[in-house]
Amino acid sequence: MSWDVVARKEFRDALRSKGLWVLSLVFTAFFVIPAGAALWWDVGIRGGQEVGLQLLIEYIYLNIVTLFLPLVAIFAGYAAISKERTSGSLKLLLSLPHSRKDVIIGKVVGRCGVVGVPLAGAFIVNALFLIASRLTFKPGLYVTFALFSMVFALVIVAVAVSISGAVENSLYSIIGNMTFFVSITFFWNLWANSIGDGLGEYLGVTGAANWTTVLFLKLLNPSQAYKTIMNSMLGDGSNAERLARYRMFSGGNNSEQATICSDVLAGNATEVPGFMGNRTVCQESAQSVPLYFSDGAALFYLLLWIGLAAAVSYYTFNQYDL
Amino acid sequence: MAAIELDGVRKQFGGVTALEGVDLTVEEGEIYGFLGPNGAGKSTTINVLLDFVRPTNGTARVLGHDVREESTAIRERTGVLPEGYDVYDRLTGREHLEFVIDSKDAYVDPAELLDRVGLDPEDAQRKAGGYSKGMAQRLVLAMALVGEPDLLILDEPSSGLDPNGARMMREIVREENERGATVFFSSHILGQVESVCDRVGIIQDGQVIAEDSIENLQEATDVETTLTVSVDQRTDAVVSAVRDVSGVTAVDETGSELVVTCSDDIKMDVLNAIEEAGGEVEDFDTHEPSLEELFAAYTDGTDQPQSRAATAGAEGDA
Numbered sequence: 001m002s003w004d005v006v007a008r009k010e011f012r013d014a015l016r017s018k019g020l021w022v023l024s025l026v027f028t029a030f031f032v033i034p035a036g037a038a039l040w041w042d043v044g045i046r047g048g049q050e051v052g053l054q055l056l057i058e059y060i061y062l063n064i065v066t067l068f069l070p071l072v073a074i075f076a077g078y079a080a081i082s083k084e085r086t087s088g089s090l091k092l093l094l095s096l097p098h099s100r101k102d103v104i105i106g107k108v109v110g111r112c113g114v115v116g117v118p119l120a121g122a123f124i125v126n127a128l129f130l131i132a133s134r135l136t137f138k139p140g141l142y143v144t145f146a147l148f149s150m151v152f153a154l155v156i157v158a159v160a161v162s163i164s165g166a167v168e169n170s171l172y173s174i175i176g177n178m179t180f181f182v183s184i185t186f187f188w189n190l191w192a193n194s195i196g197d198g199l200g201e202y203l204g205v206t207g208a209a210n211w212t213t214v215l216f217l218k219l220l221n222p223s224q225a226y227k228t229i230m231n232s233m234l235g236d237g238s239n240a241e242r243l244a245r246y247r248m249f250s251g252g253n254n255s256e257q258a259t260i261c262s263d264v265l266a267g268n269a270t271e272v273p274g275f276m277g278n279r280t281v282c283q284e285s286a287q288s289v290p291l292y293f294s295d296g297a298a299l300f301y302l303l304l305w306i307g308l309a310a311a312v313s314y315y316t317f318n319q320y321d322l
Numbered sequence: 323m324a325a326i327e328l329d330g331v332r333k334q335f336g337g338v339t340a341l342e343g344v345d346l347t348v349e350e351g352e353i354y355g356f357l358g359p360n361g362a363g364k365s366t367t368i369n370v371l372l373d374f375v376r377p378t379n380g381t382a383r384v385l386g387h388d389v390r391e392e393s394t395a396i397r398e399r400t401g402v403l404p405e406g407y408d409v410y411d412r413l414t415g416r417e418h419l420e421f422v423i424d425s426k427d428a429y430v431d432p433a434e435l436l437d438r439v440g441l442d443p444e445d446a447q448r449k450a451g452g453y454s455k456g457m458a459q460r461l462v463l464a465m466a467l468v469g470e471p472d473l474l475i476l477d478e479p480s481s482g483l484d485p486n487g488a489r490m491m492r493e494i495v496r497e498e499n500e501r502g503a504t505v506f507f508s509s510h511i512l513g514q515v516e517s518v519c520d521r522v523g524i525i526q527d528g529q530v531i532a533e534d535s536i537e538n539l540q541e542a543t544d545v546e547t548t549l550t551v552s553v554d555q556r557t558d559a560v561v562s563a564v565r566d567v568s569g570v571t572a573v574d575e576t577g578s579e580l581v582v583t584c585s586d587d588i589k590m591d592v593l594n595a596i597e598e599a600g601g602e603v604e605d606f607d608t609h610e611p612s613l614e615e616l617f618a619a620y621t622d623g624t625d626q627p628q629s630r631a632a633t634a635g636a637e638g639d640a
Binding site for chain 1: 335369372373374375376393394395397398400402404406407408409410412413417421422424425426462465466
């Protein structure tokens with residue numbers, strides 16, 4: 001067990017990269033701007049009424065986190081192993097009594113520290129702005145948001161470092177990482193829905209089974225898993241978890257929505273008159289959300305990426321000749 | 323127990339065969355020179371020892387451990403100066419050493435090691451990204467020395483070093499050997515190997531063509547020494563006088579010059595014989611044997627290149 005030595009070296013080394021500090025500053029700025037706006041221009045106060053920290057997080061911060069945090073994480077991790085491989089410093093590292101597994105684990109942990117420390121700093125600075133603003137600062141909510149955002153960032157770092165270990169050079173690593181980023185950020189739902197359509201069309205899997213598959217596929221996306229967990233945390237009451245999952249679908253007709261609510265999420269679907277005709281709302285029922293769609297399961301799927309990425313990376317990295 | 327044991331190691335990269343069944347044994351406590359031209363397979367062999375590359379066939383054991391199964395156990399007791407490495411640009415020299423010390427659970431003063439390889443304390447505080455090739459080489463040598471390893475594996479250790487640095491390298495190799503370490507180092511320069519090694523292995527085109535003691539190697543190289551002499555009167559008497567000198571294996575006449583192939587230590591005898599036979603030496607030039615000629619000495623006239631017992635005399639006559 002020597003990954004901790006590798007991790008410490010990695011932390012020391014990567015923390016001195018200027019590019020990373022610039023990105024951290026940019027990221028802090030992204031966080032602080034909405035908080036600063038709330039402080040100076042009373043954004044978040046509409047007609048004397050406070051829209052609240054919840055809405056600020058839900059509509060602004062969640063998008064910032066899912067869009068920009070992965071980019072910082074990828075920047076911090078994509079070259080972790082591939083650069084050492086190209087330059088030859090990997091030969092120095094592997095001349096020492098570190099196994100290749102230790103190198104992967106140490107690199108992942110070290111780079112997580114490199115992202116985690118400045119990120120924690122950004123959250124703390126941001127908290128000061130929020131406390132100073134006219135919004136009511138809810139420490140529990142904010143800490144939850146900060147912690148889950150860190151977990152999300154660390155998952156992306158782990159994936160980035162793993163891709164770096166699995167490919168031949170940093171160019172392939174950045175291509176692989178950006179493909180991953182674009183997939184989870186823009187294309188995942190499209191694919192999940194296409195698979196759902198295909199199942200219905202060619203295999204006759206329709207109704208609840210089809211929607212269950214689609215929701216499961218959606219939850220496998222680390223970005224969406226993070227978002228839906230946060231939505232559940234931000235919501236009020238015991239139905240928040242179900243509503244967070246329910247929100248992952250949009251644009252279906254009322255009968256589809258009803259199937260999703262009652263047959264997939266074990267909820268109570270009710271049609272209520274809405275702005276443009278009736279709409280289906282998903283209410284509480286005697287049953288809870290199925291375990292595999294719970295917040296805990298979503299967190300599990302999110303964390304699964306670390307293990308999956310590291311395993312694939314270890315397998316590839318362990319095979320190749322330096 | 324042998325410190326290094328390679329048995330029929332083959333390595334193929336795609337369609338290219340880098341090693342074609344390398345057999346090699348390094349005994350504990352010896353300084354072993356691994357000699358061969360660039361591209362012969364020296365680094366690939368070393369990379370197999372460190373599990374950097376995995377052999378296609380054959381087995382390799384280092385310090386009694388299998389290189390594939392127990393590589394970390396090997397690297398715990400081995401100091402390595404690899405070829406084609408790069409230092410960590412953003413870490414200082416001292417931090418490099420501290421990383422190695424942590425990795426090997428060793429207790430040494432980095433300052434002591436830095437002093438030993440001739441790196442200034444000020445340089446040690448600087449980031450290694452600004453080091454010259456020679457400074458980086460010294461730093462990595464210091465890293466290899468951490469924790470008094472049982473085995474030192476040095477791949478082209480003198481590359482990038484000035485003559486002073488090369489001398490320091492030789493001294494350290496001797497000191498480490500006296501301490502009890504086995505030293506395995508590769509080089510493509512005959513002189514470096516000659517000056518420190520107990521034994522040599524010669525590799526060419528992915529095959530070890532000879533393993534020999536340094537004395538035998540020196541005899542082989544002596545045979546190959548060529549003496550070119552300009553004589554004012556190239557008479558038959560002069561030529562036959564030279565032929566009669568014991569140790570001369572061939573005399574060629576080209577223009578006004580005599581090209582004499584002889585052992586290194588009888589050069590003066592040859593020149594004296596010419597003078598005694600009435601010739602006047604106007605100029606002479608000795609040609610030190612190149613590595614290629616050394617290979618020729620070991621391979622010429624034998625269909626089986628792996629003639630381990632090849633002696634200099636036999637090869638010279640062939």
